[in-house]
Amino acid sequence: MSIDARSSGDAAISISKVSKWFGQHQVLKDISTEVRHGEAVVIIGPSGSGKSTLLRCVNFLEEFQQGEITIGNEAMGYRLDASGRRVRRSETEIAAMRAQVGMVFQSFNLFPHMSVLKNVALGPVRALSVPRREAEERAAALLDRVGLASKAGAMPRLLSGGQQQRVAIARALAMQPKAILFDEVTSALDPELVGEVLDVMRQLVQDGMTMIIVTHEMAFAKAFAHRVVFMADGEIVEQGPPEQIFDDPRSPRLQAFLKRFK
Numbered sequence: 231m232s233i234d235a236r237s238s239g240d241a242a243i244s245i246s247k248v249s250k251w252f253g254q255h256q257v258l259k260d261i262s263t264e265v266r267h268g269e270a271v272v273i274i275g276p277s278g279s280g281k282s283t284l285l286r287c288v289n290f291l292e293e294f295q296q297g298e299i300t301i302g303n304e305a306m307g308y309r310l311d312a313s314g315r316r317v318r319r320s321e322t323e324i325a326a327m328r329a330q331v332g333m334v335f336q337s338f339n340l341f342p343h344m345s346v347l348k349n350v351a352l353g354p355v356r357a358l359s360v361p362r363r364e365a366e367e368r369a370a371a372l373l374d375r376v377g378l379a380s381k382a383g384a385m386p387r388l389l390s391g392g393q394q395q396r397v398a399i400a401r402a403l404a405m406q407p408k409a410i411l412f413d414e415v416t417s418a419l420d421p422e423l424v425g426e427v428l429d430v431m432r433q434l435v436q437d438g439m440t441m442i443i444v445t446h447e448m449a450f451a452k453a454f455a456h457r458v459v460f461m462a463d464g465e466i467v468e469q470g471p472p473e474q475i476f477d478d479p480r481s482p483r484l485q486a487f488l489k490r491f492k
């Protein structure tokens with residue numbers, strides 16, 4: 231996707247005034263931001279600030295009590311009934327919307343008893359009714375894209391953590407999602423394996439994939455994010471282009487947070 235496509239048209243993901251409580255504890259406080267088509271947005275912030283919860287709300291792995299999240303132009307999770315009340319969508323509708331947004335976690339969660347190729351092909355076969363052979367051909371191409379063509383027949387446990395995480399990214403791509411959410415996907419890896427995963431993500435940014443990336447890899451954010459969102463204590467405290475966030479942070483909380491990475 232070209233830069234022009236990125237800067238025009240409707241938002242791919244729109245998060246509008248989202249608030250969420252776990253019991254009495256408000257963990258998301260009136261969060262609003264938009265992700266445009268082809269945009270890579272990086273979310274940074276201290277542990278416990280609500281980053282994972284926000285991603286999980288986008289994919290409706292968590293319910294939220296207020297606000298709206300739209301994927302394309304459809305509201306995720308809820309619809310308004312005839313009297314304007316917010317009601318939960320059917321599980322079928324939620325599953326169909328969820329399939330449009332890939333998610334990659336810190337733990338790779340590959341199926342241990344299936345080859346790498348079958349791990350990548352499974353989703354399209356099961357959820358999109360793609361014929362197995364076609365799904366496996368596409369899976370092979372995706373493994374090539376993440377640099378793992380030679381591992382297609384291997385079982386996941388024989389791969390390094392970095393390789394397993396690249397398989398998890400290929401598996402997300404196999405669903406042909408409109409966007410992919412990444413939650414600290416390099417945090418569990420040995421330091422020498424982080425780079426190969428970041429390289430795949432950099433390639434996706436350059437290919438124009440719409441992404442929301444939660445990470446502590448500040449150098450990656452600085453170099454490849456189109457926009458950086460800083461969250462603290464359930465709020466978006468500051469957001470802007472990486473140059474502004476990293477070189478000219480305005481809020482004391484962001485300034486203090488960034489000092490830890492110096």
Ligand code: ADP
Pocket residue numbers: 252257275276277278279280281282283284
């Ligand atoms: P982050 O990803 O930024 O570290 P989280 O979204 O995981 O933050 O957590 C935000 C807050 O929500 C934290 O205070 C956390 O303890 C709380 N929290 C997260 N998940 C749950 C849950 N399932 N039940 C209750 N509280 C939760």
Ligand code: MG
Pocket residue numbers: 281282283413414
């Ligand atoms: Mg988290």
